[in-house]
Amino acid sequence: METPSGESAPSLPGFVEAFRHSAPYINAFRGRTFVVCFGGEAVADADFPALVHDLALLHSLGVRLVLVHGARPQIEAQLAQHGVEPAYHGGLRITDSAALTCVIQAAGRVRTEIEARLSTGLAHSPMAGMAIRVVSGNFVTARPAGIREGVDLRHTGEVRRIADDALTASLDAGAMALLGPLGYSPTGEVFNLFAEEVAARTAVALEADKLIFLGEGEAGTGARELTVEEATVAAGESAGEVRRTLTAAADACRAGVHRVHLLDRRRDGVLVEELFTRDGAGTLVSRERFEGVRPATIDDVGGILELIAPLEAEGVLVRRDREQLETTIDDFAVIERDGAIIGSAALHAFPGDRVGEVACVAVDPDYRGxxxxxxxxxxxxxxxxxxxxxxxxxxxxxxGHWFRERGFEPADLDALPMDRRALYNFQRGSRVLARDLA
Known part of the structure; x- marks a missing residue:
């Protein structure tokens, strides 16, 4: 079987399984606003069309996209072509008039390349039949970065304001917005900006649901998840693009963006994998943990029942109906991962005997070990x-072996509290294990 682009389709069972699992995310992301930032390196890469196809896919699924691009390698090439020596101070480019001309030329070429790619609609291609409208403009108001340690950074600037109303109007009209590393002042000056700052400030101004950085690695941390505090510490231990990205991610989260994704843009399909699978493919920065153990609530009953049903069918766990779970839900703890219950356990206390029974320990098969x-x-x-x-x-x-490896020892029925002993199922023949608490 072939796809509309003429390529071989993936095996049907695997495709159907993956597509079904992506359905909750497709529904959740429709109408949401994502800000996606990538550097000039991505645009210069031979695989850039694949990234464009993935962005077009998001757009076709109803995601409101704002793209923010950088242009570092293109700027360096322009400087070399015009014989302008790059100058830096404190990690910031000193953008004099000659350098600014190169920055404007490079940013304009990158923007044109992106717009051309997003305009593709050839038959037998992944973007066949699409008609994406791309809106660019003076959405970013900037101010000079000023003088640092006695060095005038000239036309290097900082973001002052994002025209969120104008951007929102463009997104409401069904367009995809495209911003570059340039900003403009009320006095008509042009400033060279960091794309990471533009992206973060835009995400905050639009109250975006996600801010996504497609960089040259996973922000140099290798972690699957970072809190704002952890990202700030990691930024302080890093330099260059990694430091800017982590700082921008932490700042955006503090200002209200719930989730920031740090992805390695060199990994084919990383954007789709991160957004449409539960485990993702990069580093998530958020104010709250993406996964963690917490007390169960009545809203978790359905998730727990779904989790333990296979183990009950195998006879590993005693069957519990919804009413039993609802009446004892305060005894339960769950592991929640991106809104899904992937683990549960209960502690039924017998205060008079100062004994607690551990019960219903279950972990989703995909997350065991x-x-x-x-x-x-x-x-x-x-x-x-x-x-x-x-x-x-x-x-x-x-x-039994799992519990014995964790300090539980064989015991007889007398180890059970009297109330629990009366309910012991001799037909099931469960072993009793006990552990003293120091």
Whole structure:
């Protein structure tokens, strides 16, 4: 089978599975505003058309896109061509009149290249039948960066204001907006800006749902997730593009952008993989953890039931109906990952005996073997100690070794609180394990 572009389609079962899993994200992103920032390196790369196709895909799915491009390699090429020696101070380019001419020429060429790519609509291509309107303009008001340690940075500037009303009107009209590393002052001057700052300030002004940086690596951290505080620390330990990106990500989160994605643009399909799969493909910066253990609420009952249903069918867990879960939900803790419940566990306390029963420990099969079960158990241990419990017990038919590796020892039925002992299912024949709390 071939696709409309004439390419071979992926195997049907794998494609159907992936497409079904992407449905919740497609629904969630429709009508949302994303700001996507990439450097001139991406535009100069031979694989840039593939990135354009992915951006066009987002647009076709109803995502409101603002693209922010850089032009560093193109500026360097223009400077060399005109015999202008690059000058820097404190990591900032000193943009004199000759350098500004090169910056304007380079940024204009990059913008034209992007607009041309987004205008492609040839038959038998991934953008066949598309008619994307791209809007560029003087959306960024800038001011001079000024004099730093006695050095005048001339036409190097900082973002002063984003014309969010005009940008919103363009997005409302169905256009894709394109901003570059240039800003303009009320006095008619042009300033050379960092694309990362333009992107962050634009995301904040538009109250964007996501800010996405497509860089030359995963911001140099290798981490899957960073809090604002962690990103700030990492920025202080970095330099160059990595430092600017991490600083911009942290600043944007502090100012209200909920999620910032740091992606390696050299990875084919990274944008689609990050946005339409649960695990993503880069580093997420957010004010709150993307994944974590927390107390369960009544809204989690459906997710827990879905998680434990396969284990109940196998006989690993005792069957629980919705009513049972609802009445004991305060005993549960869950691991939530991007809105999905991927782990659960319960601590049923018997205060009179100072004993707690660990129950219903379950982790989604896709996330096992990565320490999440230990995270749940550690959470229950802390909860048990805070409740003044002195001992934990667990009833198990198949996971005894896992609990024994974590300090539980075989025990007899007398280890169970009297109320729990009366409910013991002799037909099931569960082993009793116990662990004293220090």
């Amino acid at each position: 990565q320490g999440r079960g230990d995270g749940l158990l550690d959470y229950l241990l802390r909860r048990a100690r805070s409740q003044g419990l002195q001992r934990l017990v667990v009833l198990t038919t198949r996971t």
